[in-house]
Amino acid sequence: MKNRKVIVLKFGGSSVANVEKIRFVAGKILSFKRKGFKPVVVVSAPGDMTDELVAEAERIAKNPLSHKRELDMLLSIGEQKTISLLAMALLEMKQKVISFTGHQLGIITDRNFTNARIRRVSTRKLFEALKRNYIVIVAGFQGKTEDGEITTLGRGGSDLTAVALASTLKVGCKIFTDVPGIFTANPRLYKKAKKIDIMSFEEMLEMAGAGAGVMQARAVELAKNQDVSFEVASTFANRAGTFVCGEDELLEEIVVRGVTEDLDQVKVSIVGVPDRPGIAAKVFESLTGEDICVDMIIQSSARRTKKSRAINDISFTVKRQDAEKTKKILETLRRRLNAKEVIIKENIAKVSIVGSGMRTHSGVASRMFSALARKGINIEMISTSEIKISCVIEKKNVKKAVEALAKEFNL
Amino acid sequence: MKNRKVIVLKFGGSSVANVEKIRFVAGKILSFKRKGFKPVVVVSAPGDMTDELVAEAERIAKNPLSHKRELDMLLSIGEQKTISLLAMALLEMKQKVISFTGHQLGIITDRNFTNARIRRVSTRKLFEALKRNYIVIVAGFQGKTEDGEITTLGRGGSDLTAVALASTLKVGCKIFTDVPGIFTANPRLYKKAKKIDIMSFEEMLEMAGAGAGVMQARAVELAKNQDVSFEVASTFANRAGTFVCGEDELLEEIVVRGVTEDLDQVKVSIVGVPDRPGIAAKVFESLTGEDICVDMIIQSSARRTKKSRAINDISFTVKRQDAEKTKKILETLRRRLNAKEVIIKENIAKVSIVGSGMRTHSGVASRMFSALARKGINIEMISTSEIKISCVIEKKNVKKAVEALAKEFNL
Numbered sequence: 001m002k003n004r005k006v007i008v009l010k011f012g013g014s015s016v017a018n019v020e021k022i023r024f025v026a027g028k029i030l031s032f033k034r035k036g037f038k039p040v041v042v043v044s045a046p047g048d049m050t051d052e053l054v055a056e057a058e059r060i061a062k063n064p065l066s067h068k069r070e071l072d073m074l075l076s077i078g079e080q081k082t083i084s085l086l087a088m089a090l091l092e093m094k095q096k097v098i099s100f101t102g103h104q105l106g107i108i109t110d111r112n113f114t115n116a117r118i119r120r121v122s123t124r125k126l127f128e129a130l131k132r133n134y135i136v137i138v139a140g141f142q143g144k145t146e147d148g149e150i151t152t153l154g155r156g157g158s159d160l161t162a163v164a165l166a167s168t169l170k171v172g173c174k175i176f177t178d179v180p181g182i183f184t185a186n187p188r189l190y191k192k193a194k195k196i197d198i199m200s201f202e203e204m205l206e207m208a209g210a211g212a213g214v215m216q217a218r219a220v221e222l223a224k225n226q227d228v229s230f231e232v233a234s235t236f237a238n239r240a241g242t243f244v245c246g247e248d249e250l251l252e253e254i255v256v257r258g259v260t261e262d263l264d265q266v267k268v269s270i271v272g273v274p275d276r277p278g279i280a281a282k283v284f285e286s287l288t289g290e291d292i293c294v295d296m297i298i299q300s301s302a303r304r305t306k307k308s309r310a311i312n313d314i315s316f317t318v319k320r321q322d323a324e325k326t327k328k329i330l331e332t333l334r335r336r337l338n339a340k341e342v343i344i345k346e347n348i349a350k351v352s353i354v355g356s357g358m359r360t361h362s363g364v365a366s367r368m369f370s371a372l373a374r375k376g377i378n379i380e381m382i383s384t385s386e387i388k389i390s391c392v393i394e395k396k397n398v399k400k401a402v403e404a405l406a407k408e409f410n411l
Numbered sequence: 412m413k414n415r416k417v418i419v420l421k422f423g424g425s426s427v428a429n430v431e432k433i434r435f436v437a438g439k440i441l442s443f444k445r446k447g448f449k450p451v452v453v454v455s456a457p458g459d460m461t462d463e464l465v466a467e468a469e470r471i472a473k474n475p476l477s478h479k480r481e482l483d484m485l486l487s488i489g490e491q492k493t494i495s496l497l498a499m500a501l502l503e504m505k506q507k508v509i510s511f512t513g514h515q516l517g518i519i520t521d522r523n524f525t526n527a528r529i530r531r532v533s534t535r536k537l538f539e540a541l542k543r544n545y546i547v548i549v550a551g552f553q554g555k556t557e558d559g560e561i562t563t564l565g566r567g568g569s570d571l572t573a574v575a576l577a578s579t580l581k582v583g584c585k586i587f588t589d590v591p592g593i594f595t596a597n598p599r600l601y602k603k604a605k606k607i608d609i610m611s612f613e614e615m616l617e618m619a620g621a622g623a624g625v626m627q628a629r630a631v632e633l634a635k636n637q638d639v640s641f642e643v644a645s646t647f648a649n650r651a652g653t654f655v656c657g658e659d660e661l662l663e664e665i666v667v668r669g670v671t672e673d674l675d676q677v678k679v680s681i682v683g684v685p686d687r688p689g690i691a692a693k694v695f696e697s698l699t700g701e702d703i704c705v706d707m708i709i710q711s712s713a714r715r716t717k718k719s720r721a722i723n724d725i726s727f728t729v730k731r732q733d734a735e736k737t738k739k740i741l742e743t744l745r746r747r748l749n750a751k752e753v754i755i756k757e758n759i760a761k762v763s764i765v766g767s768g769m770r771t772h773s774g775v776a777s778r779m780f781s782a783l784a785r786k787g788i789n790i791e792m793i794s795t796s797e798i799k800i801s802c803v804i805e806k807k808n809v810k811k812a813v814e815a816l817a818k819e820f821n822l
Contacts, residue, residue, distance in 0.1 A: 019470045053492075059430045061499045070502065073510055074495035077488035081464075084485035088472045091481065099484055103514075104559055148515055 006130060007032060008173040010042040010140065010162035015176055015235040016082050017047030025235065026089035028176075029135060033095070038130055040169065042140040042162040043086060045078025053078060068113035072142075072152045075114075076102070079139035079158070087137050097135040100125060102142035102150075107161065109143035109151045116143060116151035118160065118222075121168040138165065156216030163219045167226035175215060176235040181242035182207060182214060184258040184411035189402040193411065196257060197240070200247040203257045206354040206388040220244070247356055255357035255364060256409035261398050262350040265295060265317040267380065270330050272340025275302040275310035279337065283314055286329050292322045296350070296383040296392060311340075315381065317350065317392065348380065349398040352390040353405055365389050371408040375400050417541060418443060419584040421453040421551065421573035426587055426646040427493050428458030436646065437500035439587075440546060444506070449541055451580065453551040453573040454497060456489025464489060479524035483553075483563045486525075487513070490550035490569070498548050508546040511536060513553035513561075518572065520554035520562045527554060527562035529571065529633075532579040549576065567627030574630045578637035586626060587646040592653035593618060593625060595669045595822035600813040604822065607668060608651070611658040614668045617765040617799040631655070658767055666768035666775060667820035672809050673761040676706060676728040678791065681741055683751025686713040686721035690748065694725055697740050703733045707761070707794040707803060722751075726792065728761065728803065759791065760809040763801040764816055776800050782819040786811050 009029060016022050025043075032039045044050075053074050057064035064071045083099035090097040106122030129136045140158025143151050153160050159175060166173035182204065185193040199207075201224035205217060214232055223230055229249070233241025273279055280299060287294055300313040318326050323344055330342045358364050368389055372379060377400060381392035393401055405411070420440060427433050436454075443450045455461075464485050468475035475482045494510035501508040517533030540547045551569025554562050564571050570586060577584035593615065596604040610618075612635035616628060625643055634641055640660070644652025684690055691710060698705055708727040716722055729737050734755055741753045769775050779800055783790060788811060792803035804812055816822070 019467065022471065056430065056496065057499060060433065060496050061503050064499065067499045067502045070495045070498045070510060073498070073512075074492060077491050080488050080491075081485060084481045085467065085471050087481045087484070088468060088475065088478045091478045092472050099481060101484075101561075104561070150512075150515070 005036060005038050006040060006169050006171045007037045008040045008042065008162050008166040008169065008171060010158060010173065010175045011044070011235060012158065012175075012177045013044040013047055013050070014178040016043055016086065019085070022046075022082070022085050023089050025176075026086060026093060028235065029090065030093055030095065033135060038133070038135075040126070040130070040136045040138065040165055041086070042138050042158055042165060043079060043082040044140050044158040045075075046082050046085075049078040049081070050075055065114065069149065072113045072150050075152050076139070076142040076150050079141050083137045083139045090135060090137075095135055096133055097137060098129050099137040099139075101139045102161065103144035103148070105138055107138075107143035107164070109145060109153070111145050111149065111151070113149075113151055115154040116145075118143060118153065118164045121164055123168060126165075126168070154216070154218070156219065159216040159219035160222060163223045163226070163228050163230065166228045166230070167222070173223075173228055173230040175230055175232045177214060177232060178234065178236075179214060179232075180234040180237055180239060181232050182244075182258070185402050185406045186261060189261065189399045190259075190406045190411075193406065196242045198243045198245065198250060199257050200250055200356050201244060202247065202387055203354050203356055204244045206352070206385065207258055207260055250356070253357045253360070254355055255361045256353045256355035256411065258355070259351065259353050259402055259405040259409070259411055261402055262352070263395065263398065264320050265348065265350055265392075266320050266323045267315060267317050267345040267348045267392060268323070268326055268330065269313055269315040269343045269345070270334060270339055270341075271313045271343060272305075272311045273314055273337055274339070275312050280314055282337075283330070283333060284316075286333055287318075287326060290325060290329060292318055292326055292329075294318055296381050296390065298381050317348070317381070320346075347395040348392050349395045349401075350390050350392050351398065351401045351405065352388050353409060354388045355409075356387045358387050358389070367408060368405060371404045372401055375404045377401050377404075415582075416447060416449050417451060417580050417582045418448045419451045419453065419573050419577040419580065419582060421569060421584065421586045422455070422646060423569065423586075423588045424455040424458055424461070425589045427454055427497065430496070433457075433493070433496050434500050436587075437497060437504060439646065440501065441504055441506065444546060449544070449546075451537070451541070451547045451549065451576055452497070453549050453569055453576060454490060454493040455551050455569040456486075457493050457496075460489040460492065461486055476525065480560065483524045483561050486563050487550070487553040487561050490552050494548045494550045501546060501548075506546055507544055508548060509540050510548040510550075512550045513572065514555035514559070516549055518549075518554035518575070520556060520564070522556050522560065522562070524560075524562055526565040527556075529554060529564065529575045532575055534579060537576075537579070565627070565629070567630065570627040570630030571633060574634045574637070574639050574641065577639045577641070578633070584634075584639055584641040586641055586643045588625060588643060589645065589647075590625060590643075591645040591648055591650060592643050593655075593669070596813050596817045597672060600672065600810045601670075601817045601822075604817065607653045609654045609656065609661060610668050611661055611767050612655060613658065613798055614765050614767055615655045617763070617796065618669055618671050661767070664768045664771070665766055666772045667764045667766040667822065668768075669766070670762060670764050670813055670816045670820070670822055672813055673763070674806065674809065675731050676759065676761055676803075677731050677734045678726060678728050678756040678759045678803060679734070679737055679741065680724055680726040680754040680756070681745060681750055681752075682724045682754060683716075683722045684725055684748055685750070686723050691725055693748075694741070694744065695727075697744055698729075698737060701736060701740060703729055703737055703740075705729055707792050707801065709792050728759070728792070731757075758806040759803050760806045760812075761801050761803050762809065762812045762816065763799050764820065765799045766820075767798045769798050769800070778819060779816060782815045783812055786815045788812050788815075
């Protein structure tokens, strides 16, 4: 079939939170149809429904995540509600439309309940419906295993569904959400922040990883791997959003695309650890086993105690929600290693600058450090990747830091 | 496999209306398991969820029934919610349990959305789960077509699912609901009404049809055709309910098993209709086309007008909700037939006595009429079937009538 006119449109939970919004979204889909497109629409559960279902499960089970198969059975009803109501709204507008759950359409996943990976998308029903000129509505976030078990794709999984369908159909994709696009900085912290018109997958990934979570990171990764360019735009404003594509499609290489902040981490230090090979490995092995994700890591150079033992300090950041668990694990380890103490520092923030131009431009890091120094902001930790530089600073300085960096790099 | 120990348990919406009740039901299932049974559990949507979903659909579409496929997509999520929460409750009790939607298990239906008929039940997953000693939880009310479309079985369809599963497994079935069983009379009208311990399918059908709607009539019919005996009992009381089985299993033939009343009908009369062949047919054809169900019918004998035209009157009962529509249709017909007038009488009630012993005992009807006459209750319409006699009376007399009949037949 000719896919040229097919387009994948994805609407998030806040865009379909109630009957009025669902009707609005139906109108928006219709406008694409009228422009000659054949829309394949992916939707999330309405508003907070998924959270409400989780809360209900928590009243039955202490930890619903210990019953993952049944949790997926429960969570998948949210999107099923949206697809049926949205399809009815379009039927009322005299449109030919058909809705599919993830399992009906044939979004085949592995058996990793609550966080499944898409293996393949079966195309029979999809192609048949498009051929017969139906608007196709697909429940995001969900799929089934080869033997018919219902699975979900993890938080933000509807983005993943949209990208997977776009990849299957070899077409582009529009991610409609409650923001107008990706910004050069958080507009709440820096009023002059501008919407980014175009950026690369890699930049988007680094921006998302640093806290600007407009879209599920796995979905952006899939888009990158499958080269599915997409646009992030607002459902309720009729304006171009941020277009995200391969680096080779970017006409102009910008050194720094944006600045982001992450207030959701804490700094953990284990102080006075014996300076022996394998100690750092022990520390992080103990955390990995508990599913705790470690972000930035620094290790001090060794020093000597009065008794002439060689010791050093290891610091790293973890998500705020893992702080307690991390402290407990490290306290046990501290006793075993005879280390001095474990310190959790809560009042930190991570600020990052992201830009694919960093690959070819040097001196970006020193400009960042100078800009922060001029504002009297102390840097506690630094980490760098190919296209990102992150600094941990005191939380109270985050607004000042974002402003300074936005100005320094003309964002 | 040996089915002897398998039992189908069905819990209605009021039994699983909230988390506490779901936990109670889980405990009840567990008690069957501990007695050595292998429970296959069928559940409805929690409380009023189905009604709420319909209400939401009505905010999107003027008449959701014009979008039946999408309505079924919507309505089927209620039971899916119950099965997952109930399965979690049993998992918390350390039980081996697995839930299935109707489509997952393979309840295959025709394509008659919102009121589908079960064609067959595929047994692979069911037998496999039972063999592995799982408690099986099945979403009632829903199935799928051969090509994977989600269907629902009509109001009360969970009863149908339960009976179909019991038939497939060749085992009995317990229908748990919010009443302790079927009563000889409505306890609100006759305080001395007794719970019926045992009755036949036919009696249950006639009782249900006459307004004692404890169970979906189609489910009782299926039970009768497949010879699936079942028990109707209260979820929250630990007592025997009413056992319903084939007539041949009844040890004792009771002449009158119960009395029922139906306040949900109105009497419609079209007066002064020309007495010509085919006129009655015209009247009822016009109603059937509009999906209006006619219950009792009487036609007066012909009389002559002053101009010596032969005329008569036709009266029948319809459901209260169809009264307006019926009146409109008949008014059109009245003008065409040059009949005198259309009268709707709202304040009526139908009282019926039911009992399979009527087949072999004569004189039951005259005892009924005399009992009513002794209380000064006028009978407006009469209809009889093999095991039921119904009379239409004035609504205000219904309590008096039920009491009189209950006493007359020792109910």
